[in-house]
Amino acid sequence: MYKKINIGIAIFLLALGVWIANPLDLYERLKQFDVAILLPLSFLLVCNLLAAGVRFWRVLHHFGLGLSLRSSLSASMAGNLAGLFFIPLLGQVAGRQLVLQQYGVPSVLNSSLSAYERLVVAISSAFLAIIGAVALFGAAVSLQLLEGFNLVEVILAAGLAGFLNYQFFGRKFEKQLVGKLFNRKNLERLIEVMGLGLIGQLLMLSAFAVCFHVVAPQISWFNLFCTAAIVSFAASMPVSAGGWGVRELAAVFVLGKLGVPASDAVAASVVVGLCSTLVVLIVAPLFAVRYPSAMYRKVVAVPAGTALVQEDFAFWLLGFAVVVGVFFQVHLVLPSGELNVNMADPFALFSLGALALHCLFLREAPAWRIPAMNRFILVVLLILVVGFINGWMRVGITQWALGGKVFGVVVLLGYLSAGYLIVRQFGSHGLYRITQTVVMVALVIVIFQLSIRVGKYVQGIPIQSNFEGFAANRNAFAFQLICAISLLLAHAAWCRKSWYLILGLSALCFGVLLTGSRTAIGVVFVLITLGVVFQKRERYQFLAAALLAGGMYGLVELVPVLTDGFSGGGGHHVSSQFSDKGSDGVRWRANYEALQMWWSSPVWGAGLGVFLVEKEKIFGYPLQIHNSFLWVLAEFGLVGFAAALYGIWLFGRFLWVEKVWCRLAAGRSLALLVLSFLMFSQMHEILYQRMLWLLIGACLAVPHVAKRLKLSPL
Secondary structure (H helix, E strand, C coil), X not given: XXXXXXXXXXXXXXXXXXXXXXXXXXXXXXXXXXXXXXXXXXXXXXXXXXXXXXHHHHHHHHCCEECCXXXXXXXXXXXXXXXXCCCHHHHHHXXXXXXXXXXXXXXXXXHHHHHHHHHHHHHHHHHHHHHHHHHHXXXXXXXXXXXXXXXXXXXXXXXXXXXXXXXXXXCHHHHXXXXXXXXXXXXXXXXXXXXXXXXXXXXXXXXXXXHHHHHCCCCCHHXXXXXXXXXXXXXXXXXXXXXXXXXHHHHHHHHHHCCCCHHHHXXXXXXXXXXXXXXXXXXXXXXXXXXXXXXXXXXXECCHHHCCCCHHHHHHHHHHHHHHHCCCEEEEEECCEEEEEECCHHHHHHHHHHHHHHHHHHCCCCCECCCCHHHHHHHHHHHHHHHHHHHHHHHCCCHHHHHHHHHHHHHHHHXXXXXXXXXXXXXXXXXXXXXXXXXXXXXXXXXXHHHHXXXXXXXXXXXXXXXXXXXXXXXXXXXXXHHHHHHHHHXXXXXXXXXXXXXXXXXXXXXXXXXXXXXXHHHHHHHHHHHHHHCHHHHHHHXXXXXXXXXXXXXXXXXXXXXXXXXXXXXXXXXCCCCCHHHHHHHHHHHHXXXXXXXXXXXXXXXXXXXXXXXXXXXCCCCCCCCHHHHHHHHHHHHHHHHHHHHHHHHHHHHHHCCHHHHCHHHHHHHHHHHHHHXXXXXXXXXXXXXXXXXXXXXXXXXXXXXXXXXXXX
């Protein structure tokens, strides 16, 4: 099913590009590419494949795995081959694992080194794309392409959060990890991998430039390379299978700015895609060795002192890349609609690949604290598929249903896997470090965003956006803060110094107030009240934190009033303002229409994506259901609603009957998270919040380790 989802997105985008180009014109342009062009193009693509194999060979050595060049090429080619027929990130990991498992390489280590390699290559590719965009369009236009995603702010906030988390809460294990990572030897290794990545990038850019030159000989070779850098980077985005569709649309956009017809741009892009696919299909089987001979099966280990990471380090790096990155969201505007992409999504997919391959090769299912969890996940996936088919039959395939919901659930499984892997490997210490990291990143983002907005206010710069962190939506950011508050309340007993708890909790509550989300404020009020009632030891700290947060919010709101009084008005609020009656009316109308739609199809529902399509025809704009349960009821019917109730019953029975909410920090965390979800989801659809599934995976994982580490205070 995952393969069909990814291929479906690619076909949809490719068809859109062909339609823009005009199929008849496209056919005529394809005739320009004769053997004299295809031979050098194929040669460049073969060299790119070999360069990627050599790069992977060096990465393996950096991770302490001394495989031969032949074996490394086999694994790399197998990954490229599998990536053609599956989600590229997962396919690459699965294909490589088919070879690497012959040498005893754990799947999580394979996923971690693949993530490391992909990240390094993505950085070099993005660097070349930025240079190309600035050279072609200038700095001002290039910055407009990044509108809504301030790269500098993201890097500063994520880096500061990681540094403070390490300084305050870093353990001996992590200090050893940092010592292994940040030294001169590993800097040389990083430069080596980046250099090999640049060689591969230049070979691929040369292939694009050769094809672009055929359709646009009037453009200089330098500008063709700049264009190729942008198109190649777009094709590498994990949106569709093999970059199909995205590559063609990017070529139409960039070459169109240079005066090249859409049919020429699509033709050149299609030729690169076809040749790349054929080269992989022909060359990869020649290198892929299914059963390595005995002489290649032995792994020559690199000395422990020079190895980059070991398996535990791989778990740690992969998992906490997800925990930190989940706070940073970017919205990609495609011709067919808006697509949400999170910085942690690639790492979450690598986590899903690691867990899936681990279960496949060891023939064991994930071990959850709720035994029926695996069965519940399968039921949800089955209902989602049925709902998608139902919606397909009624309104056709939509980007929102296919890319946002069906493919989105694969990403959510990745976040569930990331939380599971951390706690499965490191036990209660893993959950404790997740709590510390989530709280620290949330605090840094609140302070960081508040500082920026106060600075704009002092300078008189208009503050146009809501207080939404890096989630691109204030309600989504408010829910992230609620998750951090839930974890902090659940682990409050572990705080040695009460003022740590007061300051941290008050800053998080203050952040929720700044978002202006009334639903979030109500949820936080309930959580603090429960903490005061049931956690008698910390009740005064909770009350002090709530009063301090209210006082800070009152001060922030009072300053604009005083300023307007002296200046005659026109001031801008640092915090987000509450929604008006018009917004409330839209929300209630959406929920009423959802009930009406369910009543027309009570058993199986209207189908996934039907509400958005049909209501847009009526109201003239996309109207989304603002209640998770009403959304399930309207589009999946009583069958889907019964599955939702079954999930609530499983969680409730686990928390209440086994009394884990009062015995374990994981139980308390889960209880507060579930309660927060049930309340927040009454006014907003939050089933697809990544943070929720990351933390559920961490709270429900059964640890491998029986020994509990002695933990430092929060």
